Amino acid sequence: MSVGLGTIRSAGRGVLVISLWALGATVAVTQESDDDVREGRALYDSHQCWQCHGYEGQGSVAGVRIAPTLYPYEAFARLVRHTNLMPAYSPNVLSEEQLRLIYAFVQSILEPPPLEDIPELDFE
Ligand code: HEC
Incomplete structure (x- = not known):
């Protein structure tokens, strides 16, 4: 009888450990991408x-709008790395890892709501 009880207890702990582990893994993944x-x-x-693209990538007089972006990372990186109307950023100045982090930030910027959905802009 005591053996039976022990088995039930350890089975219970096993389930608890697994569910906590799964929760921890989910939290860790979300945390990392926020970082x-x-x-x-x-x-x-x-x-x-x-300076040219605005604090939210919305664009300005000097640079085009870059967020939200539909570019895959490779295309985004090519535009930043090669001189066009914008000064090129070489890997000496901006590492690959840093550019990937900038891309993660630009990608996190969502499409703004349509103007007609912003009550402050409804002057009727
Ligand atoms: C001195 C102003 C200036 C700065 C600083 C600058 N950009 Fe630009 N950027 C531009 C201009 C101007 C263009 C348009 C280039 C063209 O059309 O040939 C551009 C284009 C781009 C594009 C391509 C947009 C498109 O759809 O064609 C990306 C992506 C971009 N910039 C990202 C960046 C990132 C990331 C940084 C910082 C690491 C940066 N830019 C800093 C001026 C700037």
């Missing part, structure tokens, strides 16, 4: 992207 976005924003600021 990427935060670091990406800091790099976007320190590498002066905002």
